[in-house]
Amino acid sequence: MRLRSRIWSWVTTTDHKRIGILYGVSxxxxxxxxxxxxxxxxxxxxxxxxSVVSAETFNELFTMHGTTMVFLAVMPLSAAFxxxxxxxxxxxxxxxxxxxxxxxxxxxxxxxxFMNVSFxxxxxxxxxxxxxxxxxxxxxxxxxxxDFWAIGLQVLGIxxxxxxxxxxxxxxxxxxxxxxxxxxxxFTWMTLVTQFIVVTAFPVITAALVxxxxxxxxxxxxxxxxxxxxxxxxxxxxxxxGHPEVYILILPAMGIVSEVIxxxxxxxxxxxxxVVYSGLLIAILGxxxxxxxxxxxxxxxxxxxxxxxxxxxxxIPTGVKIFNWIATMWGGKLNFTTAMLFSxxxxxxxxIGGLSGVMHSSPxxxxxxxxxxFVVAHFHYVLVGGSVLGLFSGIYYWWxxxxxxxLSESIGKWHFWLTMIxxxxxFFPMHFVGLLGMPRRVYTYDVALGLDTLNLVxxxxxxxxxxxxxxxxxxxxxxxxxxxxxxxxxxDAAMLEWAIPSPPPVYNFSVIPTVKSRLPLWSEDGYEPKPxxxxxxxxxxxxxxxxxxxVTAVGIIVAATGLLTGSLWVAxxxxxxxxxxxxxxxxxxxxV
Amino acid sequence: MTHAxxxxxxxxxLDSRKIGMWTFIGSECLLFGSLISTYLVYHGKSVAGPTTxxxxxxxxxxxxxxxxxxxxxxxxxxxxxxxxGDTLWTxxxxxxxxxxxxxxxxxxxxxxTAFVHEGLTLQVNLFGSTFxxxxxxxxxxxxxxxxxxxxxLVRSFQGKLGPEKALNVELAGLYWHFVDVVWIVIFxxxxxLQ
Amino acid sequence: MSEQPQHHEQAHPGVGTYLTVAGVLTVIxxxxxxxxxxxxxQGWLAPVLLTLSATKFVLVVGFFMHLKTDHHLFRVIFAAxxxxxxxxxxxxxxxxxxxxx
Numbered sequence: 001m002r003l004r005s006r007i008w009s010w011v012t013t014t015d016h017k018r019i020g021i022l023y024g025v026s027x028x029x030x031x032x033x034x035x036x037x038x039x040x041x042x043x044x045x046x047x048x049x050x051s052v053v054s055a056e057t058f059n060e061l062f063t064m065h066g067t068t069m070v071f072l073a074v075m076p077l078s079a080a081f082x083x084x085x086x087x088x089x090x091x092x093x094x095x096x097x098x099x100x101x102x103x104x105x106x107x108x109x110x111x112x113x114f115m116n117v118s119f120x121x122x123x124x125x126x127x128x129x130x131x132x133x134x135x136x137x138x139x140x141x142x143x144x145x146x147d148f149w150a151i152g153l154q155v156l157g158i159x160x161x162x163x164x165x166x167x168x169x170x171x172x173x174x175x176x177x178x179x180x181x182x183x184x185x186x187f188t189w190m191t192l193v194t195q196f197i198v199v200t201a202f203p204v205i206t207a208a209l210v211x212x213x214x215x216x217x218x219x220x221x222x223x224x225x226x227x228x229x230x231x232x233x234x235x236x237x238x239x240x241x242g243h244p245e246v247y248i249l250i251l252p253a254m255g256i257v258s259e260v261i262x263x264x265x266x267x268x269x270x271x272x273x274x275v276v277y278s279g280l281l282i283a284i285l286g287x288x289x290x291x292x293x294x295x296x297x298x299x300x301x302x303x304x305x306x307x308x309x310x311x312x313x314x315x316i317p318t319g320v321k322i323f324n325w326i327a328t329m330w331g332g333k334l335n336f337t338t339a340m341l342f343s344x345x346x347x348x349x350x351x352i353g354g355l356s357g358v359m360h361s362s363p364x365x366x367x368x369x370x371x372x373x374f375v376v377a378h379f380h381y382v383l384v385g386g387s388v389l390g391l392f393s394g395i396y397y398w399w400x401x402x403x404x405x406x407l408s409e410s411i412g413k414w415h416f417w418l419t420m421i422x423x424x425x426x427f428f429p430m431h432f433v434g435l436l437g438m439p440r441r442v443y444t445y446d447v448a449l450g451l452d453t454l455n456l457v458x459x460x461x462x463x464x465x466x467x468x469x470x471x472x473x474x475x476x477x478x479x480x481x482x483x484x485x486x487x488x489x490x491x492d493a494a495m496l497e498w499a500i501p502s503p504p505p506v507y508n509f510s511v512i513p514t515v516k517s518r519l520p521l522w523s524e525d526g527y528e529p530k531p532x533x534x535x536x537x538x539x540x541x542x543x544x545x546x547x548x549x550x551v552t553a554v555g556i557i558v559a560a561t562g563l564l565t566g567s568l569w570v571a572x573x574x575x576x577x578x579x580x581x582x583x584x585x586x587x588x589x590x591x592v
Numbered sequence: 593m594t595h596a597x598x599x600x601x602x603x604x605x606l607d608s609r610k611i612g613m614w615t616f617i618g619s620e621c622l623l624f625g626s627l628i629s630t631y632l633v634y635h636g637k638s639v640a641g642p643t644t645x646x647x648x649x650x651x652x653x654x655x656x657x658x659x660x661x662x663x664x665x666x667x668x669x670x671x672x673x674x675x676x677g678d679t680l681w682t683x684x685x686x687x688x689x690x691x692x693x694x695x696x697x698x699x700x701x702x703x704x705t706a707f708v709h710e711g712l713t714l715q716v717n718l719f720g721s722t723f724x725x726x727x728x729x730x731x732x733x734x735x736x737x738x739x740x741x742x743x744x745l746v747r748s749f750q751g752k753l754g755p756e757k758a759l760n761v762e763l764a765g766l767y768w769h770f771v772d773v774v775w776i777v778i779f780x781x782x783x784x785l786q
Numbered sequence: 787m788s789e790q791p792q793h794h795e796q797a798h799p800g801v802g803t804y805l806t807v808a809g810v811l812t813v814i815x816x817x818x819x820x821x822x823x824x825x826x827x828q829g830w831l832a833p834v835l836l837t838l839s840a841t842k843f844v845l846v847v848g849f850f851m852h853l854k855t856d857h858h859l860f861r862v863i864f865a866a867x868x869x870x871x872x873x874x875x876x877x878x879x880x881x882x883x884x885x886x887x
Contacts, residue, residue: 096608165615172859173611175603199619200867204874207626210725220714220721222630228639228718236881237626240874287870291881303881583743606857614860618867625871632875633882654819661815665808668850672801769850773843780839784822785832 012545014098015506019105020084021402026109027076032469033116034068037061039466042426046459048447058443059126060145064116066129067149070249071156072112074383077391078252079108082167082191084402088497088504089185091176091513093542096169099549099585100162106553107159114557115152118144125149128441130242131212133223133234138216144564147216150209151560157202157209158556164198167191176496178515185495185518186275190255193279194248197286201244208237213563232297239290247286249383250350251279253390254321257343260397261325263493264340265332268519271324278317278324285314295363296370304363311361318354322347337491338412342393345420349385353378356431371441374434380427384465392419392472399479400486404503408483411475418468425461429454494519499532510536543590552581613763617770624774627729628781631722638717644786647712649703656699657779660734663692664772667765677755683748686761689768690741693734700731723782730778733771740764798852807849814838 010018041061044052053061087095095101118124123144127135136146171192175184184192211222212234221227223234262269269275291299291307299307325347334340356378360366369375392415400406433454438445445451489498498521500509510533513520555577562571602608636643670685704724707713712720744764747753753760818838821827827834848854853861879885 097612161619165612165619168615168863169608169612173602173604173606173608177601179603196866199615200622200870203619203623204626207623207630210729211630211721214714214721214725218714220725221718222721222725226639228637229634230637230882232882233630233633236878237630240626287874288877299881604857604859606859611859611863614863618863621864621867621871622874625875629875629878632884633878635884650819650822654815658812658815661811662808664846664850665804668804669801672798672804675798766851769846772850773846776839776842776846780818780835784818784835 009545011550012102012547014094014102014543014545014549016083016087016094016098016101017402017504017506017508019101020080020082022105023076023083023108024080026105026112027073027080030068030072030112030116031077034065034073035466035469037065037068039462041065042459042462044443045445045455047456048445048449048452050444053443055443056126059441060119060124062441063125063128063149064119067115067125067153068112069383070129070245071153072108072115074249074387074391075160076108076112078194078249078387079104079163081187081252081256081391081394081398082163082195085398085497086167086171086188086191087174088401088500088508089188089495090171090174090179091496091509091515092170092174093508093512093540095166096174097166098543099546099590100166102546103549103553104159104163104166106550107155107162107556110553110557111152111155111159111560114155114560115148118148118152123148125152130238131234132238133212133231134225136212136216136234137223146212147564150212150216151564154206154209154213155556155560157206160198161202164195164202167195168199171195176509176512176515182273182276183515183518186258186269186272186279187252187255189276190251190258190279193283194251194255197244197248197251197283200287201241201248204237205241208234208241211237217566232294235294235297236290239293240287242293243290244283244286246379246382247282249387250390251282253346253387253394254279256390256394256397257325257346258321259493259495260339260343260393261328263397263491264335264337264343265329266335267328267332268494268522269324270327270330271320272518275321275324278320281317282314285310285317289314292361292366295366308361308363312358315354315358315361322351322354337396338407338409338416339393339396339491341413341416341420342389342396345416346386346389346393349381349389349420349423353381353383353385356381369434371439372434373430373438373440376440377427377430377434380423380430384423384427389419389423392416397491398497400490401497401502401504403479404486405479405483406486406490407479408475411471411478415468415471415475418464418471422461422464422466422468425464426458427461429457429461433458489521494522496520507536507540507542510534546585546588546590548581548585548588552578552585555579555581607759609759609763610766613766617766620770620774624730624777627722627726628777631726631782634718634722638719641717641720642707642710642712643719644782647707647710648783648786649706650783652699652703653779653783656696656703657775659692659699660696660772660775663689663696664769666692667768671758671761671765674753674761675755675758679748679754682753682761683745686741686745686748690738690745693738693741693768697731697734697738700727700734704728726782727778730771730774733774737764737768737771740767799849799855803849807845811842811845814842 010022013019013022040053041058044050044058083095083101087093115125121144125131125148126145127141127149131146131149134140136150171184171188211220214220215222215224221229223229223231225231258269258275288310289307291303292311295304295307325343329344336344356374360369360375360378396407396412433451436449436451436454438449438451445455486502488501490502491498496513496515497504499513513532555574557574558577559571559574562568562574604611666685666688670682670689673681673685707720712723714720714724741764744753744761747757747760818835821831821834821838847864853864876885880887
């Protein structure tokens with residue numbers, strides 16, 4: 001195929017596998033950008049009174065590091081797995097709404113680029129990833145910094161909610177015959193739970209951001225204290241979204257770990273039902289803990305007690321999962337592949353992060369820890385030690401299915417150990433740095449604080465992690481040229497995605513399989529699963545590509561640009577494109 | 593597996609688009625929940641400008657509320673008509689629904705204009721900010737619904753809205769009724785519980 | 787596309803039901819507005835109006851949106867976010883001191 005038509009076929013694709021790859025590649029690029037931002041911050045903090053970057057630039061760096069890692073790296077990397085793996089695990093040919101899926105991807109990509117363009121025009125967001133009012137008001141944040149952030153997040157919210165609806169419907173409605181809910185793989189379950197959180201939590205930040213944008217653009221009073229407004233409204237709405245959001249970040253990784261550990265322990269997951277119900281319980285309880293991010297504002301003894309109690313409560317289903325993974329490994333035939341190492345690393349790191357989380361569920365302790373590096377240590381243990389290790393585990397586990405080649409195990413071990421040692425070197429000393437009094441989000445510190453050595457260790461750790469990531473990139477390049485070809489089921493795993501060739505044919509399954517157990521490819525109770533025929537018995541109808549989803553997505557980003565620059569004509573042009581895109585989309589013949 | 597089986601079978605036997613619509617409506621509950629909560633949290637906290645008692649016009653809004661309720665009735669009648677293949681009454685009821693929705697929007701435009709003349713603007717106080725953003729968001733939803741209904745009407749005149757497409761009307765109806773129930777809440781919370 | 791008329795016919799009540807529901811909705815709205823103007827009601831206006839409004843909500847969702855007779859999945863998909871929204875609203879009213887125990 002000629003290059004132009006090849007690119008065009010990727011732009012117009014509605015194949016969930018291709019969209020999954022697009023999500024993965026884009027999210028990894030943003031992951032590198034976010035990592036680079038972290039490295040610059042660590043260079044600045046490597047010694048006291050340093051001047052690698054100015055205070056202003058440092059503000060932009062920590063804001064964009066947080067925003068990028070949450071919305072542009074971890075969430076879309078999870079989305080890469082939702083896209084590629086979930087339809088295969090449930091025995092479907094695609095997602096329920098393939099064009100909406102493409103739309104979600106393009107809106108995410110353009111929204112991410114939109115937010116990062118702010119660096120080029122010298123107006124990167126600089127008020128922290130949680131953008132507390134009234135720091136974000138026009139008075140205290142003139143210029144486009146906050147506008148880039150608020151409008152960018154609105155755009156990303158559209159992508160997330162659209163994808164959330166799509167995957168809920170896919171999982172509920174496109175399961176292969178016999179795949180009852182309680183037979184679904186745990187990764188699929190956690191995807192369902194995650195998407196439920198997405199469609200419920202994102203509208204709350206949408207409302208909060210609408211208020212912010214109205215305050216900045218039209219002079220409304222939502223966060224204006226002089227008019228009787230309450231800046232705590234923003235904090236409540238932000239964390240009403242923000243706390244469920246942390247489960248959006250961790251539950252997919254928990255799903256991955258729940259696939260990897262049974263595979264490499266040669267045992268079914270211990271307590272499947274309990275793991276599933278724990279995930280559901282986390283999603284529900286996750287709605288009742290948000291104010292633990294706000295203990296320092298003085299909510300009063302009753303609210304403090306309630307939110308402390310619910311926060312401690314949520315440790316129970318989380319702990320239950322950890323015990324289930326350990327019990328799965330117990331007595332199993334363990335095979336420490338790179339994927340397994342990352343999953344086991346996940347468990348260890350998540351326990352540490354979980355324990356420090358329980359520490360600041362207690363308001364008096366939290367008052368000492370809040371806004372210090374202790375909190376930074378905590379959430380990086382769960383986000384890097386948890387989400388990122390889990391996602392890398394998934395990358396090593398499903399890479400052969402996606403690309404038909406096995407990532408190098410020997411390079412992978414280097415990747416794992418560099419990441420693991422680097423992460424602990426980075427984040428463990430932060431506990432001490434924080435308890436010794438170093439505040440977050442401050443661009444430098446005094447030599448008299450006596451924290452130079454610890455901070456240098458942290459910086460060295462960060463560079464070790466960066467080296468680990470480079471090793472991974474090297475592994476990808478090596479595998480691309482010389483990697484070992486993968487069979488359909490290289491790990492001898494149990495789920496349906498391993499029943500089809502690697503990489504899967506465009507139609508996924510030659511025949512839609514009928515599922516008889518939770519572990520369709522492992523024989524249970526004397527039942528031997530029959531392999532699927534190599535070729536489909538008849539022609540399979542597959543939808544063609546469509547260019548209306550990317551057109552509609554471009555319309556949204558043009559409208560966002562109009563909103564940003566205050567240009568009515570640009571905004572109207574964008575809305576016009578959006579409307580044309582929607583109608584053309586609705587009217588074009590597209591058989592699913 | 594034949595083409596027909598491959599495309600028609602779903603795990604629940606339900607159409608994916610209808611599940612998607614309900615999921616979207618669930619999501620919208622949180623959007624309007626946040627807007628209404630904000631309105632209530634700021635209720636009575638304005639430090640200047642007109643307040644609810646001085647400005648809200650209950651008789652006028654009662655009429656527009658009734659109009660929107662009746663549009664919901666027209667909407668279900670349109671669905672009943674399209675399901676039984678009654679093209680004429682499909683068109684009549686779709687047009688009626690869209691017209692009643694437009695009347696509701698007209699009331700809202702009148703109300704907003706009158707409020708601004710009486711000194712209630714987005715900027716003047718918290719009541720203005722929360723009121724206009726909440727009811728404006730609702731109005732925007734009504735406007736989208738009217739466009740949707742008119743699009744269906746055009747499809748009907750093109751002869752492309754037979755009983756086999758009843759689901760298209762049902763989806764628009766779900767959206768429309770949801771916008772109606774949001775107004776039921778707003779009418780009580782904002783207008784009657786001053 | 788996968789049109790399934792048999793589902794529609796089972797799930798949807800008839801025109802008579804719709805008209806009855808619309809009549810009840812109109813009456814409730816009249817009662818609401820009426821209660822608003824009666825000074826004697828002022829003391830317990832809030833609970834009465836909220837109950838009446840909830841009744842209207844349930845009628846529209848149950849009959850016009852067919853949730854009463856439709857597949858139970860739709861009830862779950864709608865009720866879960868709705869309950870979260872209501873719980874969040876109530877919690878915020880407590881946290882901001884609009885209502886107190």
